[in-house]
Amino acid sequence: MSRLEDHCWSCSCSPKAETKHSSSGANWLASKAEEMMSIITSVLSNAYLSLHDVRTANLIRRGLVLFTVGAFLALVLNLLQIQRNVTLFPEEVMTTLFSSAWWIPPCCGTGAAVVGLLYPCLDSHLGEPHKFKREWASVMRCIAVFVGINHASVKLDFDNNVQLSLTLAALSLGLWWTFDRSRSGFGLGITTAFLATLITQLLVYNGVYQYTSPDFLYVRSWLPCIFFSGGVTVGNIGRQLAMGGVEKPHMD
Helix, strand or coil: CHHHHHHHHHHHHHHHHHHHHHHHHHHHHHHHHHHHHHHHHHHHHHHHHHHHHHHHHHHHHHHHHHHHHHHHHHHHHHHHHHHCCCEECCHHHHCCCCCCCCCHHHHHHHHHHHHHHHHHHHHHHHCCCCCCCCCHHHHHHHHHHHHHHHHHHHHCCCCCHHHHHHHHHHHHHHHHHHHCCCHHHHHHHHHHHHHHHHHHHHHHHCCCCEECCCCECCECCCHHHHHHHHHHHHHHHHHHHHCCCCCCCCCC
16 A cells, blocks of 8 residues: 555656756756847947947048048148139238138038048938949049149139139039049039038128129139039049048059
């Protein structure tokens, strides 16, 4: 009789033991899965933060380069216009080190950084990566043509400003067609020309400086052409910097 009771007791306890064992195994698997998920999440989070830091550093580097280029070009081209008496500043400005207003280089540098960073962003947003003449040699030629257009604006003599404006407009469109040919480039160039001309008109209206022989709301009628070609030029620099490297010229 005692053997029968022991047998029944052992049979009644065995399911409980198996249930306890399987429950502990499931808890172990759950804890290991949770640990693995925590490790994967940590690795992905660190990778994202690292990638974000790299992108941020790259963005800052490109912005600084564009700011420097824009400030330098603004200083040189503004001095050219002052020497040719195209723009007139107050006498206290002309006694400074560079004979130019101190705020022009940083303002133009900031504008160049914004425009240059917008160009590749807009290309990416539209899904139209710009691959036309993507090489530094082409970018340098574009800068040279832009400087030449600025030089022509103060050197060429026409009977009236309208003829000069039409000539510079043709040259600016030629610059865009030769080095850009993108819808985003043309649209941003027009936007840059409009906003920059409007800001210049407000500055002249408030007496900050003035243009000689103004024929287009306090400024010269060819000024939008200069800003358009400048936007295209800075955009090409920004696109090339966004590529993250120097491409070799294509050989025919």
